[in-house]
Amino acid sequence: MKILLMGNPNVGKSVIFSRLTGVYVTASNYPGTTVEFTKGTLKFKGEKAELIDVPGTYTLEPTCEAERVATEMVKEGDLIVNVVDATNLERNLYLTFQILALKKPMIIALNIWDDAKHRGINIDLGKLEELLGVPVVPTVAVSGEGIKELFNRLEEAMVPSRPTYTKEERWVQIGRIIDEVQCVTHRHHTLIEKLEDASVQPLFGAFLFLAVLTASFSIIRFIGEGLIGYVFDPFFEGIYAPLIMKLSSVLGSGGIFHDILIGKLINGSIDFGQSFGLLTTGLYVPFAMVLPYIFSFYLILGVLEDVGYLPRLAVLIDNVMHKLGLHGAAIIPMILGLGCNVPGALSTRILESKREKFIAATIMAIGIPCMAQTAMIIGLVGSYGGRHLTIVFGTLFIVWFSLGLILNKIIKGESPEIFLEIPHYRIPNISALVKKLWMRLSGFLLEAIPLVLIGVLFVNILYMVGFIKLISNIAAPVVTYLWGLPESAVSALIVGFLRKDVAVGMLAPLGLTAKQAVIGSTVLAVYFPCIATFVVLIKELGIKDTFKSAVMMITVALLIGSILNLII
């Protein structure tokens, strides 16, 4: 038994899914948060049934990958829960009518019911049920209101006995239903509505963008630095280091086992940045250097997502993105990529054409460093002064932008135009924000920490067996002549396939000059994606396009490393 949750994008399907199954899926206030389906289970008529959260779609005649997934899924459903946005009944009913025509048992969750009431939209539920011929349950998914009733009434879902309409007839019928069931009381615009309208004006929009950007960066830095300086560093240095020093002397301050667990002692003591043992650098990097920034980044991103700011940014920046062969909505994969390239690559599914997906995924994988890597670059390069950080991130931005310009010129085809629903601003629900942040943080810890530890272990073993030395000799011409880095930097490039944060961390013990740190960090960011991103790229672009993308990355790395080596 398969029960499908279907509806327009951004109507709250994922929240209802989480409420019904207890399985968490990320939900935000913009169309296209869900691009893949998620499965969960619930009890239906005493038996276990599968509930599937289907990506949102406006129509069963798909225009992008996420919508295609939805159109394919619908065939497999035995029962459909059509989630409808009560604040925009008329448009939502278009999909409802298309699903009704499939003659499958159906029930409607009339979601965002609270907001509809605030906006003065009154809907006659009894009448709507009668006219559509299927049960209608009002819900407020975010607060959980109506979810129980929806669950209890699932078995009332039925196939409506009504004729199948042609498209023209459908709109006529929808018009009739709206006239009969919906009554909108006129009232004055609220402050939020005024802000919604102002945000899409060029001048105010640009001003708002600068304000949001500045505020986001300052808050991310403030919280990130604060957590490191006042929480994690004091803990690691004051409490954890003495313990590890004891362990070190127990282990005899040296030997293979000691070196793997604790690493090299620097001037007789532990240096969390340089020792490179599993229990020292292996834990210090993910917890004390990366986690604080992951936390602050996702806190801010969560607020921006749930307020509904991102689609407005997409509109504002649309004409710039067109120069790169994309349209404004492609800013969403880029912003998600700043957190982690994996969800960034997945969200390219909201883009219409294969060409756009390729350009977006490629420039993201090359020019957008993930937050783990950014945090490490801030730690490493930042210690030489802020000016050097500007060079690293400035270079990455230039690479991102110019590669987009070039790809737009050389790949045949046109970039489709933006056509995007801009959701209403909403005041974020605090518990939803906390839950989302928690899921993202635990996702990072569960996926990153094992890989970080494997990376550190791997480096130690490779050093011990002499492999690094061998590869260093082979790669020396590129690394030393072209990029001006010490041969030993090769080990960072090898580990970069696994995790970029550890790779940047490996530059720390090399005693680099500021220039070398800048070049090393920049090259590490562009030369190749980490393994997790690489797998998703293959899945999303196919092997052939991923190969093309990878060739570009290596070429760009060779070029940009050499150029930086020449000019700074």
Next chain:
Amino acid sequence: MVSLVDMKINQSGIVIKINGGAELVRRLEALDVRVGKKITKLSSMIMRGPIVVKVNGCQVAVGRGMAKKIMVEVNK
């Protein structure tokens, strides 16, 4: 009758024609931009950026090329 591009900011009107193929009509229809609908132009981004309209109280961003093909009878 003017296109969405030529409408003035804050003007409202009724969509009376879409100068495009079935594919365009279908895409626009999915967001309820269709013949007979009341539409209000909210803004037009600089440098040939998109146009933002209001349909059913919801904002929709429309690329300029598409907007040129949406013909509106403006309310007097």
